[in-house]
Amino acid sequence: MQTEARMGVVVEGGQRGLNSGHGGVSVDNAARKLAQQQQGQIGTVPQLLAGGVAGALSKTCTAPLARLTILFQVQGMHSNTTILRKASIWHEASRVIREEGFRAFWKGNLVTIAHRLPYSSVNFYSYECYKKFLHMILGLDIHRENMSADLGVHFVAGGLAGITAASATYPLDLVRTRLAAQTNVMYYRGIGHALQTIIREEGVLGLYKGLGATLLGVGPSIAISFSVYESLRSFWKSQRPQDSTIMVSLACGSLSGIASSTATFPLDLIRRRKQLEGAGGRAHVYTTGLLGIFRHVIQTEGFRGLYRGILPEYYKVVPGVGICFMSYETLKMLLADVTPRL
Template sequence: MQTEARVGVVVEGGGPRALNSNKQPPIRQQQQHSQIGTVSQLLAGGLAGALSKTCTAPLARLTILFQIQGMHSNVATLEKASIWHEASRIVREEGVRAFWKGNLVTIAHRLPYSSVNFYAYEHYKKVSSDDLLHMIPGLESHKERIGGDVFVHFLGGGMAGITAATTTYPLDLVRTRLAAQTNVLYYRGIGHALQTICREEGVLGLYKGLGATLLGVGPNIALSFSVYESLRSLWQSQRPDDHTVAVSLACGSLSGIASSTVTFPLDLVRRRKQLEGAGGRARVYTTGLFGIFKHIIKTEGFRGLYRGIMPEYYKVVPGVGICFMTYETLKVLLADLHATV
């Protein structure tokens, strides 16, 4: 999830930049963001998410493998695990291409997920700004606009993440199961995995772990949006001449680290829920969400909730940065293309 897709847009109008600087955004930049249409927005978001996931696929697979180790391994085995050891095992037993195992379904999932996420964020942000801020005491005045902007970004990001995750969840589950396979291939591809899960676990099996996903993805993307927007606005108010791509890359990476740290335990639980009963294996957890947390802490310690956090950090810094940077760049390119047609 993590991100999973996070997105940033330029803060316009009366946002932090306007409060901290007498300079107005260039007219050309305003036109670019106003002229980009729905299709272009969806295309930019989808391509940004797909490129980001493809570039960081090896680290994403390592994260998943670490997250699920505690399901079927004893504590002594877990203590010996390391990123280098697991990466070497993959190369030795499965080959280098195995780092991208499940990447096809990741792209198939990420294209619609990121498209819906980006588009929903823009929509929810506008609705929140227009209809909700005036209902919240203290945020309706121009003086408190910075707080209002943060609230809009947080609420819009959370709602967008929930919308995108719910819409594309079965593909996310299939991607996790394909990436978790090592030497034994129980699922032979996207179609075979969908058919097998429906046959063995029922249609509801495609939505295993959705509750934990929604609990995690809402605050994850909300934090990512609000941190990204706040950092980006502050940066541009202090250094307005810095290149947009560099600013997006830096602020996107920092926002990814912040959101991943806060929501990683929920992401770990959702991965384990997604793999319950996979490949004909017996169920490990027989309780609800909080019962799983208690089980992990009891058997693996508190550190067990953050198993796989290091490859996640290594992934999220370039991954989120690439996603933000690509999205912002494509928006400008598509706006320029629209203007010339």
């Protein structure tokens, strides 16, 4: 009888919580608790695998638009302003197919995957670690509704995760950019040849050319991406808890990609151009630091020059970031069952 009485109190108390005016909060907390339980059930190896595969899959699906973005970003390094005025997405895509063939849209995709697998693995894994660490040192209860604190934690954890992943895998990112920027003249024949050539001609530090601009852009970009994604996903699940987790992740990931790309695209453009200095034996266009490159772009191409290639970037991030988050969440659920065996 005493046991039944205690069970009745628990059920009655839970029912009152669901029937109160804070029903959305209760549902949101339940969703958060479920997510925490799922996260606790997945080990380090499956989590790294989920992040790496998700990143590689999304990059492969959007490789053509990624290459078009890079080609647009580096057009300002040419002195022919007539080419700049005539450039358009369809014109550039037609030129690539006509001069290089359809497979050229995936030029450099092997090094992209080689970069994205470790990058995405480190990014997602370090984000979860930083998030847990920040909750611990701030004394926050992750099972309690605290939107402003959660937003700050997601933003800081995302920024630190982006910086960690970018620093660890930067040489492959630089090689990817140079391979993708090649058109008719194949100066670099592959990943290994590119690494050897850069070290021979520019020194070991040449592998880290543009790292400063990368960290300035990646930190805020990943911070915005994770914080927007987590906030939108939490709000969506609190309002429509019956919706598919996969579709919610796809939609929220796409919106977070748009937000982060818009905010940090100028820094990404500067990073690409810095990476291509000295590529293929070409002369150095910029002799000043990052601020000098900003001034040069604005003076020669106008403010719009800082957003050269933003349209294909939008076309890329909407499906790309959405696929990445959706794949990550799906793989985490699928791998949760095999974690104890790893």
